[in-house]
Amino acid sequence: MSAVFESTLLSVRGVQSGYGALQVLWGVDLDVMPGETVLLLGANSAGKSTLLRTLIGLLPCWRGEIAFAGERIDALPPEQRIRRGMAYMSELGVFPTLSIDENLALGGYFLSDAQVRKRKEQLFALFPDLAAKRRDAAGTLSGGQRKMLGIAKVLISEPRLLLMDEPSSGLAPVFVKQVIEVLKTSIGAGTALLIAEQNVAFLELADRGYLIDHGKVRLSGTRAELEASDAVRETYFGL
Amino acid sequence: ATAPSEIKIGTLYASSGPFAVASQGQYEGLKYWADAINKEGGVFVKAFNKKIPVKLVAYDDQSSTSTATTLYNQLITQDKVDVLVADFGSVLTSVAVPLAAEHHMLLIDPTGSGANFFTKPTNYLADVSIPSSTVWPIPLANYLVQQNIKKIAILYGANDFDASQAATLKEVLAKHGIKPVYDHGVPTTESNYTILLHAIAATQPEAVLEFGYAPNDIAFLKALDQSGLHFPMTFTIFPGQLLQLLTKNVGEKALAYTYTYPTPPLVKYEKVSYGMNTQQFVDAFKAATKKEPNFLDCSGYNTGLIVQHMLDMAPKFDQLAFHQAIMDMSGKTTTLLGPFDVNANGAQLGQPFPVAQLQPKGGKLDVVVVYPQDKATGKAVYPAPKP
Amino acid sequence: MSERFLLQRWRTGLIVLALLIAAFLLLPHVYGNESLLFTLMTFIVLAQGLNLLYGFTGYLPFGYVGFFGCGAYATSLLVLHSGLPVLLCVVGGGLAAVVMGLILGPLLRLSGAYFSIASLAASQILYDVVSNTNLADITGGPYGLKIEQVYAPTASYHTMLVILVLATALAAWFRLSAFGMGLRAMKQDPVSAAMAGINVVRARLITWLISAGVAGLAGGAYAWNLSVFYPEAVFTLQISVFAIVFSLFGGVGTVIGPIIGASVLYSLYSVIGISTPQYFQLIYGLLIALLVLFMPGGVLSLFARRGVRVF
């Protein structure tokens, strides 16, 4: 057990959190192993986004422990967590007044300029729409283009753990596929993923998953186990 | 009535804002008077036939008229002061004028000389220190006419004090068929004169007259000094009132050969009918405060003197008697500021300001009165030599 | 909103109005410095008028004093040239400010800081025009105006009280009516509000004009109360700044916030000014800074934090 724990990349124990007086998370336990892909499932307003925001440090962790690579991080500010190899993609966020180039440069805030340049070209190859508008302000992009930029922005730093909030929403099928492909190669490169996602297509990517319900983990298991679970089928497939 | 234990004199000053410098000078002069008179056991009040100590009640209006309004009212209605003295300048005095009349208080006005205040007879207003700004430039205009200076440039601040002087000056000049070659108002807050100076220079004037407040004059003279331009005659107002401030800021070189209205203590009244004469005051003030007094200190002190005289003349201790006392001493009194003469509207008609040139002598600036003749202490150097 | 709830709130509104009237009718008997009370009312009116605009639409006019000055000048010029009764002249001052608001209506196309500063620019232009020597024959230019013939401190005091009641009633209306709810929606998202069927441009303009009119009326009564004034007395930026600071401090978007804010801060201002004139500015500045730091969200946040729904 302790050996497992030591190699755990992200370990979450009894985390409680919320907004002001409103408690949303009521004690979440969860683990992510290095290189693993974990899916967060759950109905609308179950607390998935809240959990991701707490893990990266945008929301304070009221109670419980968060450890990354064996180190307690729940009191650290986001920048410290990101420095240690985490990254987070929010649902909507890019910097609208900055150009696409500049947005990407900030995604690689802790990388050298040369690394940023190299990664940027790789990503532009994947998202030609962005390449064509690289000097334009991100604020002129369409909804889906912004999403692509958001994804590119977190992929650039090749983090050890990537937290993603609904990466596929609003993307055309062709790009959903691409995103999945990119994430696959990232996994190959050793990145662990924790993804809140509703698109069925992502199940193929997942090793394991958790079903969040009213701020608690209701169920967890491997992909096969989840697919077979009645609870998941009920909330997720509406069966 | 029984005599009060102290005579309350209420006034305002501005610790900050555009009127702070002048206001504080005036207040210090008044304070100096109060301290001095209290050392002698107080001011003699004829109505009670004895000396009573004075107490200054002073608030800070921060150069704001709305604040000043409430504070004047505080002095009148809450502190129930016996004598009400206005803050420096027309703007801060204006709000006190109707208020004082309403409460039947005599407003002793040291320096608020806007022509607007003095339009009809009143018992509740007396300008005790300086004449209305509209009459200031009359000797200057006459001097220009006398010197046969025809190409005149006028630059003035767009405020009551400066604009009214420019207007008067132009009126007098017009009577002699002189039309200024350059005549422009600038905002009161103007502080950049470099471009204006070039525009003025383009008209090749024989005299440049700048009517402004002290900061304007400083900025104007400094810009002139740095510009490399030179005019035969340059006139500004405030060297005559705040010579130290101006010298400190623009330097003696830049002030050399410029003209101004000299005021006490730059001109001295030796024979006075009441209080110290100008020189005595300068010495006494220096001894007491370790500071060289300026005109505003003098006018503050003068205000105290007038109050003192008023109290020792008024047979009854009420505002109408005070006013009557002021009227009675009008035309018969000379103080360190010169002849004292208030008309029925409350305006001061005393000695008009002469014209003087600042001439360098032995590393210092000498104030040489050049007009009118009977006051003159020397001859003007015209055109001013190039440095 | 249920009918009963609305009724209850209207009752609150009436109580607030009654209290205001009672307070300012009684205060002069307790404390004789009527000028101070008058100025206090003036600032409450201005804070409230600013609140009508900023609190309900999010447009913060730095140049709010422009309407005040406009009202003061229009009133005085009417007194001097029209021969109308003073009260009508004050109303004329309010109307003049409304007309000025109409002329400046295009400013509402701007937003945020751009609007704030543009309105400031407009008020500066008004001031510069009014005080320009070239217009001395019409506006008195730098020499200011004098309407001593109508000077009447008590009547002008009562007039200001009426204006205060009017401004407060307007705020209550904004707070309780559907129009006010529309304003709140616009403030949060104008595009969405338009999609909800709100004529955003018109509603905003109406609010702007109402707010301008309140300041104009206040300016008129203020000029009447002063009766001798220079342009800077009614155009000084300090008036805008005080109105903004006071209403923000009390809590905008409410009815009683600006009243409390202006009362507290202006009273403090006067108390310090009278008790410790030597350090007037220093103490006042420090006090404001500390109040903000330890009471962010204004006075009303104290109530809101305890779950009290502030009127």
Added chain:
Amino acid sequence: MELLEYAIIGGILYGIFFSLIAIGLNLIFGVMRIINLAHGQFIVLGGYAAWVVSRHFGFNPLWAVPLCIVAAAVIGYPLYYAVVPRLQRSQDPEMLSFILFFGIGQVLEAITVLGFGADQRSLPSEALGSGNIGVFGQAFPDSWWWAAAVSITAIVALWLYFTRTKLGYATRAIMANRDEALATGISVNKVSALAFIAGLALAGMAGVFLPYLLGSVSPDQGSELTTTSFAIVIIGSLGNPLGTVIGGLVFGLGTMIMQTFYSSWSNLVPYVLLLVIVLIRPTGLLGKAVRSV
């Protein structure tokens, strides 16, 4: 014609200097959404710093420029941490900052008055060279050239910072979306503190030249400087340092040309220009529109 030429060159120099006057305000507002109503008072403090350096210690007033940078750090760092995080935690930082910095401005002005008195102070003309440098036959005092040179240097440095360095991107990112900046790993507080200090330092540096361009420095100049700065920033558009330069130039040229021909209307110029410009381009001359939907 010669007058016009003179006004144009003067307007450019004066305008460049006023860009420096305004730019600190732009920086602080853009990054922190803080309305620094005490901006003018900080400029005035810079002027007094120059006065102390030059009249009190007898050094060249230019030494006040580095002094201002140091002083900005010494004052700005604690002030930032005392004030800004608290503000930003509140519901509406923009409006709270208005009151807070009004208070701070009052305190600064009071302190200046207590420390130096209310009267004007000026600097020795010779210190920056008492001659005149001419361009196209139009001579201006040496101090004007100094002021313009220092302004350009500071603004170019700021521009390079914004457009060429990652820290600069980060600063603009914070301007655009604070939460997203946090989530991207930017040390928002440090970067903002730096911007805050830089804003104060730029204000102070501008203040050093104030006594030369405006004749003297006095405690009551603050609020007008704040107002003018706001006008300049808005003309050029918020959050854009280059815009501020253009705003400054528009202001300088407009004022000087107007002064030459209709001086009594000259202080209307910046405001009329501002109105005209923002009514045509609602986000200032260099403002970029970002789609709202």
Added chain:
Amino acid sequence: MSSNPPPLLRLEGVNKRFGGHVVLNDVSFSLAPGEIVGLVGPNGSGKTTTINVICGLYRADSGSIVFDGKPVHRVPMHELARIGINRTFQVPKTFRDMTVRENIEVAAYFGHADQRADVNALLRDIDLEAQADKLAGSLTVNQQKLLDLGRALATGPKLLLVDEIGAGLNPAELGGIAELLRKLAQRGIALIVVEHLMAFLGSITQRVIVLGAGRMLFEGSLDAASRHPEVVAAFFGEAA
């Protein structure tokens, strides 16, 4: 498409440009009352812009838009809302500091002059009854999208433009939305539904318009679209 009842909405040669960039190029189609049309296309193809132009947020550079027999391309947004055009936003735009109920009440009051919408029924429709007294700003993004829909419905629209309401919903939730949209169509509301989720779209309509780089690539049935080579290339990628 039948030609007898006059179309509710008709776009004719609509063009829209930003700077030099052509975003809509000669877009023309029409829509009958109660009809649902899917508007699909890759990211950045101009779907949202089409909606923006119809609802009056942007003005088309050229072309005509006729609604209910009246040209509307110069009518301001709030007027359009009152005569029956409404929409949701891709990034939901709610009145954040107002409660869910107030959000709807505002729209019901201002947008729906003749008959008041039944607020409670609406809240039930969009499944936010439980959140009725919460502030809109505290809802999840997905709930805000629903609220956005509620706000649009409260004005009693005849034409509803729905911008990617399904994105981010799980299949169970999508089912609920699909049912609601079908119900709305049955009530006679015409719908333009912008969507990337083909299965979802397929469950509510067969008629789609495919945009590619601002041009209409295809108009017809969804099944036919998924076989149309140009559409497949632009939208599903080569591999599909």
